[in-house]
Amino acid sequence: MDQSIQEKARAAKEASRVLYTCSSAKKNSLLRAIIARLRSNTQHILDSNAEDLARARENGSSNVLLDRLTLDEKRIGQMIKGVRDVIALYDPVGRVIERVKRPNGLRVEKMRVPLGTIGIIYEARPNVTVDAAALCLKSGNAVLLRGGSEAIRTNTTLVKIIRMALQDVRLPPGCVEFIDTTDREAVLTMIAQDRFLDVVIPRGSQQLIRFIQEHSTVPVIAHGEGNCHVFVDRSADLRKAEEIVVNAKVQRPSVCNAAEKLLVHKAIAQKFLPRVAARLRTAGVEIRGDEGACAILTNAVPASEADWTKEYLDLIIAVKVVGDLGQAIDHINRFGSHHSDAIVTGTKSNGEKFLREVDSAAVYVNASTRFTDGYEFGLGAEIGISTQKLHARGPMGLVELTSTKFVVHGTGQIRK
Amino acid sequence: MDQSIQEKARAAKEASRVLYTCSSAKKNSLLRAIIARLRSNTQHILDSNAEDLARARENGSSNVLLDRLTLDEKRIGQMIKGVRDVIALYDPVGRVIERVKRPNGLRVEKMRVPLGTIGIIYEARPNVTVDAAALCLKSGNAVLLRGGSEAIRTNTTLVKIIRMALQDVRLPPGCVEFIDTTDREAVLTMIAQDRFLDVVIPRGSQQLIRFIQEHSTVPVIAHGEGNCHVFVDRSADLRKAEEIVVNAKVQRPSVCNAAEKLLVHKAIAQKFLPRVAARLRTAGVEIRGDEGACAILTNAVPASEADWTKEYLDLIIAVKVVGDLGQAIDHINRFGSHHSDAIVTGTKSNGEKFLREVDSAAVYVNASTRFTDGYEFGLGAEIGISTQKLHARGPMGLVELTSTKFVVHGTGQIRK
Numbered sequence: 001m002d003q004s005i006q007e008k009a010r011a012a013k014e015a016s017r018v019l020y021t022c023s024s025a026k027k028n029s030l031l032r033a034i035i036a037r038l039r040s041n042t043q044h045i046l047d048s049n050a051e052d053l054a055r056a057r058e059n060g061s062s063n064v065l066l067d068r069l070t071l072d073e074k075r076i077g078q079m080i081k082g083v084r085d086v087i088a089l090y091d092p093v094g095r096v097i098e099r100v101k102r103p104n105g106l107r108v109e110k111m112r113v114p115l116g117t118i119g120i121i122y123e124a125r126p127n128v129t130v131d132a133a134a135l136c137l138k139s140g141n142a143v144l145l146r147g148g149s150e151a152i153r154t155n156t157t158l159v160k161i162i163r164m165a166l167q168d169v170r171l172p173p174g175c176v177e178f179i180d181t182t183d184r185e186a187v188l189t190m191i192a193q194d195r196f197l198d199v200v201i202p203r204g205s206q207q208l209i210r211f212i213q214e215h216s217t218v219p220v221i222a223h224g225e226g227n228c229h230v231f232v233d234r235s236a237d238l239r240k241a242e243e244i245v246v247n248a249k250v251q252r253p254s255v256c257n258a259a260e261k262l263l264v265h266k267a268i269a270q271k272f273l274p275r276v277a278a279r280l281r282t283a284g285v286e287i288r289g290d291e292g293a294c295a296i297l298t299n300a301v302p303a304s305e306a307d308w309t310k311e312y313l314d315l316i317i318a319v320k321v322v323g324d325l326g327q328a329i330d331h332i333n334r335f336g337s338h339h340s341d342a343i344v345t346g347t348k349s350n351g352e353k354f355l356r357e358v359d360s361a362a363v364y365v366n367a368s369t370r371f372t373d374g375y376e377f378g379l380g381a382e383i384g385i386s387t388q389k390l391h392a393r394g395p396m397g398l399v400e401l402t403s404t405k406f407v408v409h410g411t412g413q414i415r416k
Numbered sequence: 417m418d419q420s421i422q423e424k425a426r427a428a429k430e431a432s433r434v435l436y437t438c439s440s441a442k443k444n445s446l447l448r449a450i451i452a453r454l455r456s457n458t459q460h461i462l463d464s465n466a467e468d469l470a471r472a473r474e475n476g477s478s479n480v481l482l483d484r485l486t487l488d489e490k491r492i493g494q495m496i497k498g499v500r501d502v503i504a505l506y507d508p509v510g511r512v513i514e515r516v517k518r519p520n521g522l523r524v525e526k527m528r529v530p531l532g533t534i535g536i537i538y539e540a541r542p543n544v545t546v547d548a549a550a551l552c553l554k555s556g557n558a559v560l561l562r563g564g565s566e567a568i569r570t571n572t573t574l575v576k577i578i579r580m581a582l583q584d585v586r587l588p589p590g591c592v593e594f595i596d597t598t599d600r601e602a603v604l605t606m607i608a609q610d611r612f613l614d615v616v617i618p619r620g621s622q623q624l625i626r627f628i629q630e631h632s633t634v635p636v637i638a639h640g641e642g643n644c645h646v647f648v649d650r651s652a653d654l655r656k657a658e659e660i661v662v663n664a665k666v667q668r669p670s671v672c673n674a675a676e677k678l679l680v681h682k683a684i685a686q687k688f689l690p691r692v693a694a695r696l697r698t699a700g701v702e703i704r705g706d707e708g709a710c711a712i713l714t715n716a717v718p719a720s721e722a723d724w725t726k727e728y729l730d731l732i733i734a735v736k737v738v739g740d741l742g743q744a745i746d747h748i749n750r751f752g753s754h755h756s757d758a759i760v761t762g763t764k765s766n767g768e769k770f771l772r773e774v775d776s777a778a779v780y781v782n783a784s785t786r787f788t789d790g791y792e793f794g795l796g797a798e799i800g801i802s803t804q805k806l807h808a809r810g811p812m813g814l815v816e817l818t819s820t821k822f823v824v825h826g827t828g829q830i831r832k
Contacts, residue, residue: 356510389614408781
């Protein structure tokens, strides 16, 4: 066990006690100090990033990875804008969300408080270092960061900069701790620190997230996969349906809220499938079909059983013809990943039934699944998208980085 | 791996799909059917319980355990009253708790929905079988129960009765599944069913809870220990303080919200400690003290370092004299278990500082810690008390057995 990781977790916990009672004004002054330090150290960041990039090229990293890793002045500008957006967000800490007066005179309130210490485990993108730290700090939490090995120099520099800002406003450096050993052992040590960490949020591949869920003694908020569906009902406006399906599939196929499956009511399949297939193929999408779909789309690839549970994150879609709404809902609840699912329908009661019965983090009527996102839902920011049901589900903003406590005002009450 | 446990978890998951969309009226008719079946099968329950009790006596069980295990007509009556109370509770499922209209016209709502399938792991008390099932069913959840070996016959009978009631109202028997193998292997298999279980709630010893936290791949809501404090400030009304300390310590010393520690401001220690000590000793309480307390209470036992973190669940209290409010808060945050902590003070700003800075599930000013309880806080019922910070903290009622989903109403919106 790496003692230094335990020490960092302990230091973060100590610092979280200071952040716990920080005013919004104090936390915003910290965020402004981070912006100032990012600005005055831009060249320093770019130099560290150049080192990471050189190493990644030597190791023959893919273009996708190199792109994720790269920072330039524009991306640093976006980082700074991100922090500025967090300053503008309403601070949920201290807000009383429930209040009841009991017959014995006790006033019982439920108040939002920081979670305490948050562990974030992420991979290549160095902007997560600043984004995640800003959200955690604004919500009064200390953070223990563990980024990927590819971005280790960039991340180390970014954390140094944030800690200069902490010093500028006289907050303890432990508010933001960074683990600079990047092997799996380090992750194992980190997720065993349940004495000091209140939650771990992994962001990255499904393998990484699964590994953490299996081994963590710290509660985990998991960002699961998105096997998202669009169901086109018999009463759908087919022009709208076409736009929604194409948008959900091709606007950004590599993300978790992109559609991976298309279900079509049998009554309109003959009419709808050829037109939407033509649009999808023009956009480079490979179409796989069940028997019903392949009978209409003669050059579709037959889908295998495994296709129905798969998240492609690519220009592939599997299409199924269903007998009715109930069959569509049942298919989505059984084979989907409970992330984001949509119905396109002209029948109000069918839309309502779909919204009620589909058990997913976000359910849509007549809109693209691509809207599942903290900004699009009006949360102002996003630390991730939860596909679990405890604590937070769907896009997570500042409020999801808080807990609550019961605050009880008495005048000498004792229990009989 | 015990296949039958996996099959039960799967059956519960299947049944949870039916409960997910059940109306409140339907769920209440189920609860009424459970009451009717409990009434008509009272003798059957008592017979099974007598078998468990005979076996427990043979095994030389303690009187405490035998008392926990025992059912009689009165206790069955209390069980029935518990179910009736749950019928009267407001059903949180379907309630829209947030609503926002986005600039693009999307209406985004956050709606309460059932968690899905809840695993409950508990020990001797058979009433948990009925209480927990009623709360889970009312909130639209299927439940997989695993009770202790001592109560196996009673629990088996109670589950049979509940399943008769499920049949009476034509709901699938899988809504309430029961694991009748009681070894640790069975628990291990159960807490590996993350495909089918959405949460596990362990109720029992700290060892059991710790074991489950360490091994579960299903999210856990932990009922941790209660090392609760009362701090008597220099400005406290000493008569009220005395009543609160005595109540918090002796009214029911075996429960998690009983006080285990007394902190006293040095300015009033000389005056207050002898009188409260006399009251506590009359009630049979052993007093352990730090140096300051032992100087005043000459026949107190010196407290060891380990005392400050200990949950006694017994007629023992450790007493410490502190220099000021800040020191009291610091001690509680460092050595406490973040369950329930109280200040007795006459100074409003000190009360407010304590409520703000003590990081516990329930914080009190001028009241006994014994009120940390779902009924006392007005939640109407209680499935347990969470000492973790994610999802639920403090007493958990029906709302804490729900998740949420984002429900999005569009008119053809796509993402640019």
